[in-house]
Amino acid sequence: MHLGDHHHVRHHLFRLRFTELNEIYFFMALRSFALSLVVIFVPIYLYNLGYGFENILKYYILMYLTELIFEYGTAFSIKKWGPKHLMTLSLPFLIFHLWQLFSIEKFGWSPLAIGFSAGVSLALFWQAYHYDFSRSKHKNNATKEIGRLHIALAILGAMAPFIGGLIAT
Numbered sequence: 001m002h003l004g005d006h007h008h009v010r011h012h013l014f015r016l017r018f019t020e021l022n023e024i025y026f027f028m029a030l031r032s033f034a035l036s037l038v039v040i041f042v043p044i045y046l047y048n049l050g051y052g053f054e055n056i057l058k059y060y061i062l063m064y065l066t067e068l069i070f071e072y073g074t075a076f077s078i079k080k081w082g083p084k085h086l087m088t089l090s091l092p093f094l095i096f097h098l099w100q101l102f103s104i105e106k107f108g109w110s111p112l113a114i115g116f117s118a119g120v121s122l123a124l125f126w127q128a129y130h131y132d133f134s135r136s137k138h139k140n141n142a143t144k145e146i147g148r149l150h151i152a153l154a155i156l157g158a159m160a161p162f163i164g165g166l167i168a169t
Contacts, residue, residue: 020136025149027087028129032153036160037167042101049104051111059111066119067126074127083135086128093121 046056077086097117100109 020132024129024133024136025152028149029152029156033156033160036157037164038098038101040161041164045101046104046111055111059115062112062115063119063122066116067122070120070123071127074123078128078131083128083132086124087132090121090124090128093117093124097121 043056046059047053051059074086081089097114100107100114100117103109104114
């Protein structure tokens, strides 16, 4: 049977459009799931290693204080390097942060040093993400798009600690 030039036989997965917004959805879903596997267990892990409540609190305070300070510079860097480059630049800091957590017993990292690397990663990622999302969303469907993103992130975020717990045991 001849379909002609104007008919294309395509698989249903090819109907997915790899738009800027879909790239953001995919990256956020992947990042959220991966981090949710780990971050919920960080305070428990630090506590089990002998870090007291005060040190764990210092870790979180420094992490968010570092994020606050670095977000100012990141906001100006978006125009110079672009949001995708800054989101990509956040990944080595995130990997370093996770490596610090993994190697804390071997190297004796201070919770402050670990919080600092996490804060830099957060600042680089979130400023660039919000800028990129605001430029990519469709103005008429913005609420639906934000809703879809939050639903997907909530589902993946809820599943990840359960899966992380299964992997850990």
